[in-house]
Amino acid sequence: MAIKEISRRDIFKLGALSALALTGMKLNKAEAVTLMGDMDALQWGFKDISPETRKERKAVPSACWQCVTRDGIVAYVEDGRLVKIEGNPKLPRTNGVLCSKGQAGMNQVYDPDRMLHPVKRVGSRGSGQWKRISWDEAKKEVVGLMKKLKVEGHPEKFAFWYGRMKDSTSHYVKGYFMAAYGSGTTAGHTSICEGDKWVAHELTWGKHYENWDFKNTNMVLNFGSNVMEAHTNHIPVAQRLVEGMAKGAKLYTFDVRLSNTAAKSTEWIPVKPGTDTAIILAMINVIMSGNLYDEKFIKNWTNVTVDQLKDHVKKFTPEWAEKESGAPAKKIKELAIAFAKAKPGVAISYRGLVAHYAGVNNERALITLNAVCGYINIPGGFCQPVGAKWNDPFKKGFKSQHAKVHGKLKIGYGYKDAVAYPTHGVTQDVLGVIKEGKHGRPDVLMTYCINPPYVNGNCQDNINIMKDESIIPHLIAYDVAYSESASISDMILPAANYLERWDAMGHASGDQIHEFFIRQPVVKPLGEAKPITDFVDEIAPEFGIKLPFKNHEELVKAMCNTTKGVKEAGGFDYMLKNGAWYDVNEKPHYHQHEKKLSEKDLAGTKVDEKSGVIYKPDEKHPKPDAKNYVGQMVDGVAYKGFPYDKIDRQTGKIAVYSHPLKKKNWDPMPVYYPIPEHQKMSDGELILTTYKVRTQTHSRTQNCKLLTEDYHTNPALINPKTAATLGIKDGDKIEVSSAIGKIVTKAKVTNAVHPSAISISHHCGHWQYGRYTSGVKPPVEVGANDNDIDLKLKWWTDNGEHPNWIIPNSTDPMGGQQRWMDTVVKVRKV
């Protein structure tokens, strides 16, 4: 080379030369581009300029809803049209960063196939024949049905089944309206997500949910969480995991599949589906037998002794775990030792661990692994979450309006006595339970933001029950999209999109502080779409219900203006402008269980001698229970401990030994429950597992063209070894069949999946939900139109296959979780 390479050291020389040239030679004079002021786009958030017109766009802070994480957003509106969504940098939990789903939120508003008008069916259920009706007609009809039930003394026969309904909307519909109307017949959807995880939390450490303090950790053991792509607190945790890893934290992922999280890990250790718990127990054994445990934590904060634990786990050897899971014993030992020494470390999980038979037990084993190392509520560990505590000034006063006749059909908690602790519902069995009738049958079923035929297992069974008017006489969908569920309802009410409505909100903070944020309408609801809370406002007076606020905006306003901190910052006005508030001086909350109780806290309390639980007895609750828990004695000191949630665990410590499980004849200690179906598999059979990708949620983002262009088809992942024995090549058409049916899809032969599994993502194969995902145009009556020019640009015709047609609704008897990862299938080349 004639010239020596410009190295980084030379950059200063080159810089000096350039500076000289710029001033001396006046090279800057001929500037080709000049500044129009500040470089505005470099200001993060709240400012955006239209590149075409140079006009400043209106910035509206609000919140995402593409997934349950509910990140803070700033939406930009130009001439009344939402044109762009960014993260809200004023909310530390997301640091102003969104995932692709959040950024594609505009597509939800302008989906050419979204529901814009109320419609009523004119043909048979599912015939697709609709008549457009006015909101007045729709209201009259719904109110008529509900009034009849109320007059007959059976308001509980009005059932409300929701998917995503959170924050003040949930409170509005259930806490205010349903309570005053008199029906407690509701069902949620958590058991098709991660219900068993929360049941395990309630059985083990009380309140459900946790925060992984990644940014302060040294080591992460990951059992089946695709945290970099999907999570109920996705961006906050993923961001902090990246931050932690940049500082040197190591991430080890045990997974059936090489997810993007596994790929980004220090190491991926493939495991056979349903066997992670063997590894976890073996790790606890290595830590206990190697005396690497945190003796003080076990003694003070668990309800077992070191000896009890040692004795319990000694049979779970790494060699045994290797036989079960395929993970090398050497690796299990090595990582267990490293984990105990990491100080701090955190062991994490998600559906890979819990969406199985006895998923509750698996998560309990995971909490125990964290507990024996003392990694609970410490920086870098497994922490009780911290979230917003809003004040609702109307709640108390409204109690007088709660209905005198209040009933509840237990349709949301599984078949009679089938599940030990279904505290997060059994959504996949709602239709089956209604059909069986043992818990009574609702006369009117309204669905909101839930799509049972698509999101539950056994699609056909759901469709059959929903279509049967003798089982469900009246079926009403309150929906944003012409979903599979809406398409077989009697009436569809067009819901406002998340960018068109209000909410006072909170979620687990990634930094262990209290963060408050709101959702406010970014644009007016399109067409005749209406927020469900507006619908409530309109129908409540028909039942003599006087809501204490004019509308949802007024409720949010009152909450902002009376909640400590938010109020002082400027209340509602401040929140409208900034979207979020937190105390900049607040320190992260750790060691919450070690908070000492004051005399005031202890007034009128008693201590249960056996457990050391401090409780406040009253007439209704004379003995310690979930209702009167106050704290926990440890060595003569009264601490807050780990408060109860819905289940009475009989201790304010971490219940490694579970009395409630013992009561229901399950092993009270975390053990290994092999998946029953997997024990009797014949040659050639595989285990079907499902997964999520970064650009889609389970079911309700596929109408977003930007996302579905990126991800619209889902070939089945199959290991080359397995494929070879079945004579399958990459790209071959294959039939995957289970006990309940078969689907035909394509094979993707890849080492990214364990040889015992076949893995199919569950975002594809919609048969409704608009043209971008299913190719099917909804009826024009509902609002579908051709005014989106991009419809012509849809280049993909392969919309993928939905695995739920062949996954039965199979419920974990411990906690009610849908067992997504346990289905045994046969695979053959077509």
Added chain:
Amino acid sequence: MALTLFKEGAKSRCDTYGFLAGIFRQELTAQQIKEMINSGVLDMLTELGAKIDRNFFNKPAEQVEEALAIEYTALFIGPGKHINPHESIYVPDSTGKVGYYWGECTADMKKWVEHYGLKMSEKFESIPDHISIELEFMQRVIEQEHLSWQRNDEETAKRCIEVEKTFFNKHIIKWVPLFLNRVIDSASLDFYRETAKIGKDFISDEGNLLNEETAGVTDTN
């Protein structure tokens, strides 16, 4: 560690982009050439390893200006075979078409300029994907980064780095090295050839800096 590299290097990087943009923007004037000799720029270029025949610059300024202008025209303007200084000539569009003015990358470049609150100078009539505009765009963003560091605004500085990285990978790296290679091969005078060499090394170093040293700086998602 990586952040320090950015913080300390921002001013130099900014000026270097400005220098290269100025050199390739248009012909140098006699006055600029005089200043280049008098202010020591030429000496510093030589110090950095540029093999420039000083005798050439010892000639009267007008003669040097004339010779350099002829070279500039022959290299970048034509007529005849020349090295077109526009991105769309080098980078194919989404249909694979390449070698024409106002391609997709030109439109994209216009958006970048306008989106960041900049406007094309009226004095300079060129197409937005001209080499000097792309280099000057980098200069402008790094200038903002530098100012942010000066007021200890790490957040904005990081945001600038993110923009630099994205823009560099989307535009600069796609064609600037190729362009500079052609200059190196075709130049008959030392000045443009040697400056292009320095530019080429600088761009390669920039690629490393922006793509390898940004882990944990900009990858917050």
